[in-house]
Amino acid sequence: MNENDIIDNYLKKLSINNSSSKFLNDDIFFDKKNKLAVTVDTYNEDVHFLNFDKPNLLIKKVLRSSLSDLICKGINPKYYFISISSPRGILNKKNLKLISNSLINEQKKYNIYISGGDTNYSKKISFTLTCIGFGKKIIERNNVKLNDDIYVTGNIGDSYIGLKILKNKIKYKNNYLKNYFEKKYYEPELAYKFTKILNKYANSSIDVSDGLYDDLNKLINKQKQGYRIYINKIPTSTNFKKILKINKLKLQDHLFHGDDYQILFTAPKKFRNVLISESQLLKQKVTIIGEICSKSTKNFLTNGNSVLNTADFKGYTHIF
Numbered sequence: 001m002n003e004n005d006i007i008d009n010y011l012k013k014l015s016i017n018n019s020s021s022k023f024l025n026d027d028i029f030f031d032k033k034n035k036l037a038v039t040v041d042t043y044n045e046d047v048h049f050l051n052f053d054k055p056n057l058l059i060k061k062v063l064r065s066s067l068s069d070l071i072c073k074g075i076n077p078k079y080y081f082i083s084i085s086s087p088r089g090i091l092n093k094k095n096l097k098l099i100s101n102s103l104i105n106e107q108k109k110y111n112i113y114i115s116g117g118d119t120n121y122s123k124k125i126s127f128t129l130t131c132i133g134f135g136k137k138i139i140e141r142n143n144v145k146l147n148d149d150i151y152v153t154g155n156i157g158d159s160y161i162g163l164k165i166l167k168n169k170i171k172y173k174n175n176y177l178k179n180y181f182e183k184k185y186y187e188p189e190l191a192y193k194f195t196k197i198l199n200k201y202a203n204s205s206i207d208v209s210d211g212l213y214d215d216l217n218k219l220i221n222k223q224k225q226g227y228r229i230y231i232n233k234i235p236t237s238t239n240f241k242k243i244l245k246i247n248k249l250k251l252q253d254h255l256f257h258g259d260d261y262q263i264l265f266t267a268p269k270k271f272r273n274v275l276i277s278e279s280q281l282l283k284q285k286v287t288i289i290g291e292i293c294s295k296s297t298k299n300f301l302t303n304g305n306s307v308l309n310t311a312d313f314k315g316y317t318h319i320f
Contacts, residue, residue: 022140025221027069027206030138037133039069045124050166052090052125056098057186059127063106064188065209066129068261071190072207073140074198075133079115082129085122110192139198139205139265142221148203148266150227150290151275153191155237156212158184159259171247180239188261194284198265201275205265211258213301219264220292229290231255231303252303266292 007024015021020031029038043049043062052058063080070077084091107113115132162185164170165178172178198205206219212234216227231252244251267275272288279286300307 026073026141028073028075028138030073032137035134035136037070037073037075037135037138038130039066040128040130041066041069042126042128044126050163052095054186055095056102059099059102060106061186061188062127062129063103064190065259065261066131067110067112067192068188068190068207068209070131070133071192071195072198072205072263072265073135073138074195074202074205075135075138076192076195077110077112077131077133079113079132080129081116081131082114082127083118083120084125084127085120086125087123088121090125091119110190135199137199139202141204141206141219142223143204144220144223144225144266144292145203145268146225146292146294147269148292149269149272149288150216150229150264150266150292151286152208152212152235152262152264152289153194153284153286154189154260154262155235155240155285156208156260156262157234157236157240157254157257159188159261160254160257161240161243162186163257163259170243170249172243173246177239177243181243185259188259190261191263191284193282194263194279194286197275197278197282197284198263200278201267201271202265203267205263208260208262208264209258211256212260212264213256214258215264219266224295226293226295226299227290228293228299229301231301233287233289235285235287235289252301 012024015024020029022028022030027039030036043065045051049058049061066080067077103114158181161170162181162183165172165181166185172181204219206215208215210218213229216229220227234255236251236255240254243249244254276286
């Protein structure tokens, strides 16, 4: 049984009288009357991250991953709560100082404030983050429109390369490349200034956490819509292209594994020029990678003239 089965079959019915829960069909709670948005995430060692070797960097990844859930909804985060479960000896003075200094920098960068939390003993280290923000509306999933452009912010794939380098599963020619990709893994670049553009133009939105293909399907969910995605239009960095060439790797094998924390969203074609223009003023990269089409048109990913088998591009799913 996977996480979606658990939600659909056992938990969703509990939310039926609580419209703010979005019927557990989004990664966010939104109380429109009080303009309150809340999201919760847990990160476990050996599941969501490799180890605790770099606590100053790991805490940035954990926090930014949680903030991303609000940012992709058009909400600027304001407060966060952090709970840490840890074996004895891990939360020593050295590591706590490293964590604290990183959180100070993150608070300044994103204008957020720690507001509570908890600590517990456990056999492996884990973090639970609750993030809160305020806004008049959110950009929900399940609201794509026929002929919408499909956009993504930033670049895709760097974080996955960083993970493979940390696992010693990929070659690199110099320390510059190694440091570049490890930084992308630990410090994903959030499009946190992009919320006002989302609120003006987007019909539907999600962050790319479990993988671009899987998250696109979550964005559409049970709507009667299909899509076309053009692999060659998915934005990647110059270093990403270099590392693929060095290792003789296929592009499509490294684009759909998640942990990018970029914003995947749809918007009407009539807004294309103004949306791209305003994004450039913010110095935020956005790229059109496809379009929403009718359900009668089979979903597909294309690479040039080739139609790819979508079964090859599944992202991450928790299995219980």
